[in-house]
Amino acid sequence: MKVNTGHLSYCTNIHAGKNWAEDFKSLQQNFPVIKAALSPEQPMGLGLRLSNAASLELIGEAPLMAFSQWLKANSAYVFTMNGFPYGEFHHTIVKEQVHAPDWTTEERKNYTLRLFHILKQLLPEGMEGGISTSPLSYRHWFKSTEALEEARKTATLHLVEVLKELIVIHRETGRNMHLDIEPEPDGILETGREFIDWFENDLLPLGIPEIRAAFKLSSAEAETLIKNHLCLCYDVCHFAIGYEDHAAVVTALEQKGIKVGKIQISAALKADLTGPAPENIKRSFEAFNEPTYLHQVVALKNDGSLLRYPDLPEALAGLEKGVTQWRAHFHVPISIKKIGLLESTQDDILTVLEIQKQKPFTKHLEVETYTWEVLPESLKLPITQSISNELQWVVNTEI
Structure with a gap:
């Protein structure tokens, strides 16, 4: 739905589905209820998530026509998509396989191109569209500096091939669409600084000659x-886990002329470990130690340095001396600040939304809380109520 600074929706990766038929059924069951609660009088956008299997089914003329008709009938539109998870995202162990196949592969490139051709058909006239994607790959898959550098180069060249297609689509149809790289813990691109460095030192040197030659x-x-x-996909949860200075990142991007495609409004878990009973804090984190997703932990030490754990079990194995805070990659509800002895990084969201409010740096705003099925029971609500609460919380910030 339209808000003061852009278009607000939620990412449909919350709805479990193995194929397009299951995805569409979930949308038909849940979206009208959410829209009635949040946007009864005006159209409401969708942040559509399609697996590779679902994209192969929806790309057909008849399914796309049927979905387009449903969108029109329900006063809905698609302006952004989540192209990060390629395969199943619920009811299976995802962990680091969320990156697979990564950007070193033809499979990832072809999947993303297919998503853009779907978005091209669904995108409302005159509106820009974006698709978020993996930060190249999972860095721990590459065991040497040479292997990591080769992966960066191969991945970047595949991204350039997608950019060429987006340029062609824009020239032929007027549809302006962008691919939004989403840094996250242990991705090849993990932080705002790493994204900017890659953009300047890898993407531009490799991409400019290719684009220049292809289009004269x-x-x-x-x-x-x-x-x-x-563009950059600014996932607030991911940047909060790395203790990043949001204003500094947004300013650096602006100075470099690099755009933010969308803000993914999401919250991580955090806790202060300087109190009298850090073991109690550790036990509170144990309630979130579930086997589906990666829950990387970044610890802040009292000298200002960061200590990174690839998953929550490694962090729970022991409490390092000199650690003052933990932040964990677990997308908890954004509308909740206190979670027992723990907190969410809700304050980071408020900081980013205030920056957006004062000087908008994107038109796309997407709530991405996808862990409802694996949350502790005390935090679970019916899914339509949960999503509505999240969106209403954002609306109440007057963004």
């Missing part, structure tokens, strides 16, 4: 097109 442009024109079609 100057280097400056090629760079402008890259910056139009390749």
Whole structure:
């Protein structure tokens, strides 16, 4: 739905589905209820998530027509998509396989191109569209500096192939769409700084010659097109886990002329460990130690350095001396600040939304709380109520 600074929706990766038929059934059951609660009088957008299998089914003319008709009948529209998880995202062990196949593969490239061709058909006239994606790959799969650098190069060149297609689509149809890279803990691109460095040191040097040759442009024109079609997905949870300075990141992006495609409004878990009973805090985190998703932990030490754990079990194995805070990659409800002895990083969301309010840096706002099925029972609510609460909380910030 339209808010003061852009379009607000929720990511449908919350709805479990193995194929398009199951995805569509979930949307038909849940979306009208959510829309009635949040946006009864105006159209409401969807942040659509499709697995590879679902995308292969929806790309057909008849399914796309049927879905388009349903969107129109329900006063709904699709403006952003989540192209990060390729396969199943619920009822299976996901962990680091959420990155697979990664951007070093043709499979990831072809899946993303297919999503853009679906979005091209669904995107309302005159509205920009975006698809978020993996930060190249999972860094721990590469055991040497040389292997990691080769993966960065191969992945970047595959991304450039997608950018070429987006340029062609824009020229042929007027549809302006961008691919939004989503840094996250233990991705090849993990932080705002790493994303900016990759953009300047890898993407532009590799991409400018390719775009320039393909479209007979100057280097400056090629760079402008890259910056139009390749953006950052600002997942607040991921940036909060790394204790990043949101204002500094947004300012650096602006100074470099790099755009933010969308804000994913999400919260992590955090806790202060300087109190008298850190073992109680540790036990509280144990309630969130579930086997489906990666829950990386970043610990802040009293000297300001960061200590990174690849998953919650490794952090729970022991409490390091000199650690003042833990932040864990667990997308908890954004509308909740206190969770027993723990907290959410809700304050980070408020900081980012205030920056957006004062000087909008994107038009796409997407709530992404996808862990409802694996939350402790005390935090579970019916799914339509849960999503409505999340969206209403954002609306109440007057964004």
